[in-house]
Amino acid sequence: MNTGAQQTLVICGHGMVAQRLLEKLVAQPHQPFSRIVVFNGEASPAYNRIQLSALLAGDAKESSLVLKQSDWFRQHNIEIHQGDPVTAINRIDKTVTTTSGLVQEYDRLVIATGSRSASLGIQGEEMAGVVGFRDLRDTRKLINISQRHRRAVVIGGGFLGLEAAEGLRSRGMSVTVLHRSSHLLNRQLDPTGGALLEDALTARGLTIRTRTSPVALLGRDSIRAVQLDDETLISTDLVVIAAGISPNAQLARDAGLDCDRAIRVDTRLRTSDPTIYAIGECCQISDQTFGLVEPGYQQAEVLAQVLCDANSDAAFEPSVIPTRLKISGIPIFSCGQTQPDGDTESVVWQDYETNRYCRLLIRNQRLTGAVLFGETTDGLWYSERIQQADDISPIRAHLAFGKHYCDAA
Ligand SMILES: Cc1cc2nc3c(=O)[nH]c(=O)nc-3n(C[C@H](O)[C@H](O)[C@H](O)COP(=O)(O)OP(=O)(O)OC[C@H]3O[C@@H](n4cnc5c(N)ncnc54)[C@H](O)[C@@H]3O)c2cc1C
Structure with a gap:
């Protein structure tokens, strides 16, 4: 392995948490890495994913979502490969391979691959007009469909589903929200809070059905209807799947790293391989995974210290995050x-x-x-x-x- 400032750090994924890590790394007094190379699955530069809701609702422009301009990366000598996801990690050679065939050596590797919309596991999910709500491509697709069609069904009454529903409604669509639990936002609210929210959203024009699950998405080439567990059919031109997230852990699993629902790390964000770390929505500490950005930011801060100072006693303490x-x-x-x-x-x-x-x-x-x-x-x-x-x-x-x-x- 290289020593001192000859080391190469490779980061796999360039979402909100990886970007925060880069900002914290360049602010550290001691810089052990002569090269920092980032591979990103998405073609766009790292952006504020939280603002996708505002973009969908027409309250933000795409250009305002960008987290740092390209000058910043040049200034800090950080190499970014957009739209070239890592497909394999070779832990013996200490290399990653990307879709384009590039092979990059690393001394330290950080996996920050986030998560994706969880699949419902029902018939019809692959059809045109069935869209997740995770990234810029999904959001562009939703905006495009909302300009050509009138009816939408959103599956999931958590915060992502409700933000998607409100965004589509504000673009003139007639939106039905399907939610499996007895009240909306059941992770954040008690039944009374959920009922107040349901009343407020219904008054604004959303149709909300709780205690219901879709059993099939119907159509030939593109979505035409959603079938519910009580056999009701709801005609629609668009289905948004927002029923939870699945951590992107397959890359780590294939490389033989210890994974459960996500990539297992200790409080210093280290995986079962001491040269590989994981942060953000793709990681798991004890039995806790993360679906909000704040714990990811705290992990980025800790990892920057761990990577730059071997004697640092920085550790991430999962806490009650409001x-x-x-x-x-x-x-x-x-x-x-x-x-x-x-x-x-x-x-x-x-x-x-x-x-x-x-x-x-x-x-x-x-x-x-x-x-x-x-x-x-x-x-x-x-x-x-x-x-x-x-x-x-x-x-x-x-x-x-x-x-x-x-x-x-
Ligand atoms: C619409 C929406 C609204 C949200 N609103 C809020 C909110 O109000 N408050 C809040 O706290 N959180 C919110 N979140 C959640 C928040 O965005 C996430 O917690 C945060 O983005 C997680 O950051 P991350 O870096 O772990 O993952 P991500 O931001 O998902 O980034 C992961 C990146 O890794 C890339 N990638 C995946 N696999 C590979 C690979 N093999 N090689 C290279 N790159 C790869 C992905 O393409 C992606 O760009 C929202 C999310 C969405 C979708």
């Missing part, structure tokens, strides 16, 4: 536990006039969860209480009214 969303302009916040169980008590505050709602979950006088709908200003303050496990008994009566009331109390 979720802050805006669905159709409605602010939503959740952190920690969202549903009460046998050990928890709930403090609930609801304003029926303004549709604001707050549920706080408490165990042993410690806040364990917060669900906020309509008004989320105090979200981060609640998440600090959850993380610090403060005794809330002195402020319990004021807790649902937020930080200012509690400070005054």
